[in-house]
Amino acid sequence: MPAVAFLSAAFVVGFEQLVQLRYGPVGIAGLLLLTIGIKAKNHTCSSIGAVVLALMVAAPAL
Structure with a gap:
């Protein structure tokens, strides 16, 4: 274990x-929001974190 x-x-x-x-x-802020939202079972916080990470991944590289 x-x-x-x-x-x-x-x-x-x-x-x-x-x-x-x-x-x-x-x-890191998006990952932190997602993690805190999941652990606290707060859908708003986890949704904001997921959206931030999705926007970071989907944004074109500059």
């Missing part, structure tokens, strides 16, 4: 670093 928790934590940290490297602070 501790190995699964360690692998899960390592994946989350790696994913957060990838988002920050690729999309910057706005991507």
Whole structure:
């Protein structure tokens, strides 16, 4: 069980670093809103986070 928790934590940290490297602070804010919304079961917060991430992914690279 501790190995699964360690692998899960390592994946989350790696994913957060990838988002920050690729999309910057706005991507981290979107990921944070999405995560908080899911954990708090707040649909508004999670929806805003999902929209921010979707806009970051769909935006053309400059």
